[in-house]
Amino acid sequence: MKHNFSAGPAILPQQVIKEASEAVIDFYGTGLSVLEVSHRSKEFVSVLEEANQLIKDLLEINDDYEVLFLTGGASSQFFMTAMNILKEDETAGYINTGTWSTKAIKEAKLYGHINEVGSSKDENFNHIPKGLTIPDTLRYVHYTSNNTIFGTQFHQMPETSNRLVADMSSEIFSRPVDIAAHDIIYAGAQKNLGPAGVTIVIVKKDILGKVNRVIPTMLNYETHIKGKSSFNTPPVYPIFCSMLTLRWIKENGGVRNMQKRNIAKADLLYNEIDRNSCFEGTAKKEDRSLMNVCFVANDESKSSIFMDMCTEAGCSGLKGHRSVGGFRASIYNAMPISSVQVLVDLMKEFEKKHG
Numbered sequence: 001m002k003h004n005f006s007a008g009p010a011i012l013p014q015q016v017i018k019e020a021s022e023a024v025i026d027f028y029g030t031g032l033s034v035l036e037v038s039h040r041s042k043e044f045v046s047v048l049e050e051a052n053q054l055i056k057d058l059l060e061i062n063d064d065y066e067v068l069f070l071t072g073g074a075s076s077q078f079f080m081t082a083m084n085i086l087k088e089d090e091t092a093g094y095i096n097t098g099t100w101s102t103k104a105i106k107e108a109k110l111y112g113h114i115n116e117v118g119s120s121k122d123e124n125f126n127h128i129p130k131g132l133t134i135p136d137t138l139r140y141v142h143y144t145s146n147n148t149i150f151g152t153q154f155h156q157m158p159e160t161s162n163r164l165v166a167d168m169s170s171e172i173f174s175r176p177v178d179i180a181a182h183d184i185i186y187a188g189a190q191k192n193l194g195p196a197g198v199t200i201v202i203v204k205k206d207i208l209g210k211v212n213r214v215i216p217t218m219l220n221y222e223t224h225i226k227g228k229s230s231f232n233t234p235p236v237y238p239i240f241c242s243m244l245t246l247r248w249i250k251e252n253g254g255v256r257n258m259q260k261r262n263i264a265k266a267d268l269l270y271n272e273i274d275r276n277s278c279f280e281g282t283a284k285k286e287d288r289s290l291m292n293v294c295f296v297a298n299d300e301s302k303s304s305i306f307m308d309m310c311t312e313a314g315c316s317g318l319k320g321h322r323s324v325g326g327f328r329a330s331i332y333n334a335m336p337i338s339s340v341q342v343l344v345d346l347m348k349e350f351e352k353k354h355g
């Protein structure tokens with residue numbers, strides 16, 4: 001048995017993998033593979049509609065918003081957000097909490113003024129900056145709600161009267177969200193929802209069409225709203241798999257229950273990190289991510305011994321990102337607590353032998 005702690009593409013529910021593989025052979029009894037059906041077929045149109053409705057139901061999204069399934073990854077949203085809603089002479093605030101925020105800032109600068117209203121760069125992004133003085137005249141404030149690489153998370157939304165834009169790639173559907181505070185939320189599917197290839201965008205409709213610049217057709221949210229995410233050929237298979245995961249989330253008690261499970265898993269792992277004399281967490285306690293748990297071995301020279309033990313026990317994807325080092329256990333929605341327990345037991349065993 002494997003325990004997949006990869007940061008992304010990442011673990012999916014076993015049930016989803018099974019159903020997704022069956023549909024590769026026979027898609028809903030059509031006798032065709034889901035890989036070879038038209039995106040205009042009634043079967044796929046109903047998949048797209050179901051995925052859309054499930055997202056709206058799970059996150060309690062009202063009709064002021066549209067849910068889109070786009071390509072280009074979360075990385076394309078770094079510029080699409082600003083391109084679509086930030087006027088040349090307007091200023092947007094960005095909270096810099098890591099690699100992804102830094103990239104978002106770079107792209108947004110192409111379209112308007114950017115005020116970096118907070119940053120934890122000085123301390124290698126080991127915390128979420130707080131007590132910020134954010135002017136209330138900004139077009140929006142952008143934040144990365146969960147920092148996949150550094151293992152920090154906003155447990156409260158940024159305190160500001162401005163509208164919010166959020167990159168929720170590595171935590172979407174892990175907990176409830178206050179949709180109404182946001183103008184745009186985006187997330188690449190490959191962390192907590194499906195395979196790589198589709199990006200979910202939740203956008204408030206009445207904010208669009210206000211900038212003067214020319215926006216290429218494919219990069220304009222309005223195109224995809226009008227086209228119901230099928231202006232061009234959408235990523236059929238990633239959308240199908242994401243829909244299966246959304247069904248699984250609903251069957252398993254929705255985002256509130258996901259949150260409960262995620263807290264239990266994270267508590268189990270962080271408690272062991274704090275108790276165990278051989279390991280140390282890298283993020284400040286109050287800002288620790290429930291999704292990506294970053295830690296290092298106190299004796300770095302023994303890191304590879306622990307990694308080998310993990311590999312031996314079927315735990316994969318634990319190598320920390322090069323900008324933090326050590327280990328990163330990504331424990332997304334689909335990760336069962338039993339797999340977290342396996343990792344915790346390995347840490348205890350390591351302490352006995354090498355502590």
Ligand SMILES: *Cc1c(COP(=O)(O)O)cnc(C)c1O
Nearest residue numbers: 073074075100148167169170188
């Ligand atoms: C992975 C990740 C991205 C980049 O996603 P792509 O789909 O590869 O462009 C952006 N933001 C966050 C928070 C991520 O975790």
